[in-house]
Amino acid sequence: MGKNGETNKNIPWKWMLTIAGTVLFFILLFLMGIREGRQKREEENDYLEKLQAEQQMAKVGTSGENIEEEQTENERKENQDVSQEDFANLENETKTDRKEDTIRVLISVDGTEHYVHSEVRISCAGAYCVKGDFTVQEEAGTELCLSEQMQPGQTVWVEPTEATTPLTLESVRRNQGAPAYRGILEVTREEEGFRIINQVDLESYLKGVVPSEMPADAPVEALCAQAVCARTYAVRQIREQRMAEWNADVDDTVSCQVYNNIPEQETSNQAVDATCGMVMLCGGEPIEAYFFSTSWGYTDTDEVWDAKKSASYLKSVAVSHQAVEAMATGNGAEEQTGTAKQTDMSETYFRELISQTEAGDYEKEDIWYRWKVSIPWEVLKERSERQYPQIGTFTGLAIQERNPGGGVKMLEIQADKQSVTLENEYAIRKFLSVKGLSIIRNDGSTCNTMELLPSACFVIDTGNEQGIDLLVFTGGGYGHGVGMSQNGAKHLAEDGMGWREILQVFYQNITIENLQDF
Numbered sequence: 003m004g005k006n007g008e009t010n011k012n013i014p015w016k017w018m019l020t021i022a023g024t025v026l027f028f029i030l031l032f033l034m035g036i037r038e039g040r041q042k043r044e045e046e047n048d049y050l051e052k053l054q055a056e057q058q059m060a061k062v063g064t065s066g067e068n069i070e071e072e073q074t075e076n077e078r079k080e081n082q083d084v085s086q087e088d089f090a091n092l093e094n095e096t097k098t099d100r101k102e103d104t105i106r107v108l109i110s111v112d113g114t115e116h117y118v119h120s121e122v123r124i125s126c127a128g129a130y131c132v133k134g135d136f137t138v139q140e141e142a143g144t145e146l147c148l149s150e151q152m153q154p155g156q157t158v159w160v161e162p163t164e165a166t167t168p169l170t171l172e173s174v175r176r177n178q179g180a181p182a183y184r185g186i187l188e189v190t191r192e193e194e195g196f197r198i199i200n201q202v203d204l205e206s207y208l209k210g211v212v213p214s215e216m217p218a219d220a221p222v223e224a225l226c227a228q229a230v231c232a233r234t235y236a237v238r239q240i241r242e243q244r245m246a247e248w249n250a251d252v253d254d255t256v257s258c259q260v261y262n263n264i265p266e267q268e269t270s271n272q273a274v275d276a277t278c279g280m281v282m283l284c285g286g287e288p289i290e291a292y293f294f295s296t297s298w299g300y301t302d303t304d305e306v307w308d309a310k311k312s313a314s315y316l317k318s319v320a321v322s323h324q325a326v327e328a329m330a331t332g333n334g335a336e337e338q339t340g341t342a343k344q345t346d347m348s349e350t351y352f353r354e355l356i357s358q359t360e361a362g363d364y365e366k367e368d369i370w371y372r373w374k375v376s377i378p379w380e381v382l383k384e385r386s387e388r389q390y391p392q393i394g395t396f397t398g399l400a401i402q403e404r405n406p407g408g409g410v411k412m413l414e415i416q417a418d419k420q421s422v423t424l425e426n427e428y429a430i431r432k433f434l435s436v437k438g439l440s441i442i443r444n445d446g447s448t449c450n451t452m453e454l455l456p457s458a459c460f461v462i463d464t465g466n467e468q469g470i471d472l473l474v475f476t477g478g479g480y481g482h483g484v485g486m487s488q489n490g491a492k493h494l495a496e497d498g499m500g501w502r503e504i505l506q507v508f509y510q511n512i513t514i515e516n517l518q519d520f
Contacts (some may be wrong), residue, residue, distance in 0.1 A: 012406050036106065037456065042158075095372050099108070102204060103203060105203075105236055107199065107250065108197070110254055110255050113256075113260075114255060118197065119174075119196040122171075123172040123173040124145070124169055124171060124172060124187065124272055125146065125169075126129065126142065126167060126170060127142060128164050129142050130161065130162045130167075130169060131160070132148070132159070133158065133159050133268075135153075139157075152196070154288070156191050158189050158422055160186065160190050168183055170183075175192050176265035178266055184210075186201045204236060205278060210266060211261050211262075212225060212232060212257050212274060213264045213266060213270040215293075215488070219263075221492060221496055223499065223504060227495075228278075228488065229270075230505060234288050234291035235292075249409055280515070281517050283514075284313075291509070292304070293486040294480070294487060296479050296489045297321045297478075298371060298372070298478025299322065299355065300318055301484075301486075301487060301508060302405050303407060306427040306483065318405075322362040349406055352408050354457075356372075356408070364489075365493065368444065368489050369443050369444050369445055370478075370489075371478055372444045373444065374477075375440070375455070376467070377473050380474060382399070385435075390417070392419070397418055399462055400413075401413060408459045411425065427486050428454075437452070456479065457483060458483070460475045460477030478480065485508055486504075490508070494507060
């Protein structure tokens with residue numbers, strides 16, 4: 003029993019040693035696993051830190067090794083053909099990221115809505131390159147004829163080696179001669195010809211717009227107002243993608259705003275820089291910042307383009323000393339902005355106003371403030387019967403309705419079978435084209451180079467000269483009449499008004515903010 007008792011006492015002790023050994027073994031394995039995991043995490047962290055450091059160095063350009071690799075990569079890209087798909091992907095990425103800081107301008111052939119070029123010749127004062135469906139490296143001063151090298155369906159991007167050096171489009175003519183463009187020229191060959199788009203940063207684009215839309219010798223505050231109008235208009239166009247069918251945001255004609263017809267000027271560049279990023283907003287969105295040349299004493303609303311209700315910021319305003327003073331003091335401002343006179347713009351009232359020169363009007367001395375032109379009856383008869391043969395023989399014209407600012411809203415073309423009504427200021431001015439006719443202007447001078455009637459603000463009388471029956475149009479103003487009058491803005495600036503105040507005369511219910519803040 004005693005022996006058996008000793009055996010029974012030893013068994014638990016042996017088992018305890020066995021269990022302890024096993025536990026110790028697993029603890030060692032666990033500790034080794036922790037150590038290995040820690041080492042692995044440390045290695046991963048070291049790798050990530052190294053990768054981040056390399057990326058950071060690549061961004062700031064401080065790594066000699068990365069610079070060398072970048073140079074090697076650039077050389078490789080320059081010496082190989084890059085597929086159109088790759089460039090298309092790059093372009094799409096750029097569009098996604100750019101928002102409103104870059105604009106795509108469709109270049110017209112001759113300043114009209116004709117966008118298909120028969121040839122494309124480019125030069126540059128510095129070195130430049132062509133990338134896309136083929137690559138070319140050109141030296142400074144050389145001219146490249148892309149139209150001799152491109153096949154239908156191909157697209158190339160032409161860019162200067164130095165970003166500040168403009169590209170000259172030798173195959174196009176503007177008032178300045180061959181225009182020079184900042185940024186990149188994108189050229190696509192289509193079956194019928196070539197499409198050219200200038201991709202450029204927004205502020206540089208404006209430096210090509212402002213001197214083309216307003217003389218650079220205008221007062222600086224007027225140039226600043228023009229720059230803000232042009233920037234606001236461009237941002238609105240970019241957002242609304244109205245020219246998406248052309249893969250562009252705007253064109254370079256009067257259909258949008260004239261771009262690069264006149265070269266950059268120091269004063270207008272200063273105006274763009276002084277207002278950098280500033281746009282007009284209404285309800286937190288960029289407004290339709292329309293502008294035009296000269297008013298007849300009042301601006302008009304966007305009802306001239308069939309709008310059922312005018313935008314809250316596009317009211318008819320009197321461009322006169324009395325009106326501006328009233329707006330500044332708040333005395334009678336509603337009457338001066340045109341809201342009280344809307345029901346008063348009858349034919350009799352308008353005829354009374356247009357037949358005289360208002361002493362207080364800012365633009366009373368300007369050349370297009372008043373004008374008169376006679377159109378032969380037979381010219382309008384032929385035009386009516388050619389454009390609207392279904393209405394029969396032309397018998398006359400009748401003004402049916404006016405807009406709040408005096409422009410003809412509805413013009414009836416009368417004939418022996420029926421009549422047709424034009425309800426858009428552009429359609430009215432186009433039908434009453436004065437091509438080849440002499441217009442007598444405010445200072446007594448004549449102009450015979452116009453296509454459209456100067457404005458839709460006119461009255462109609464009959465006349466006869468040397469046995470020829472005429473319709474006589476007596477009117478005022480130049481352009482569509484909506485938004486800011488450019489000549490009015492110049493006179494307001496001459497009167498000591500700042501650019502913000504000028505804009506608030508022509509546009510109501512607006513705030514002026516920086517593009518980067520919204």
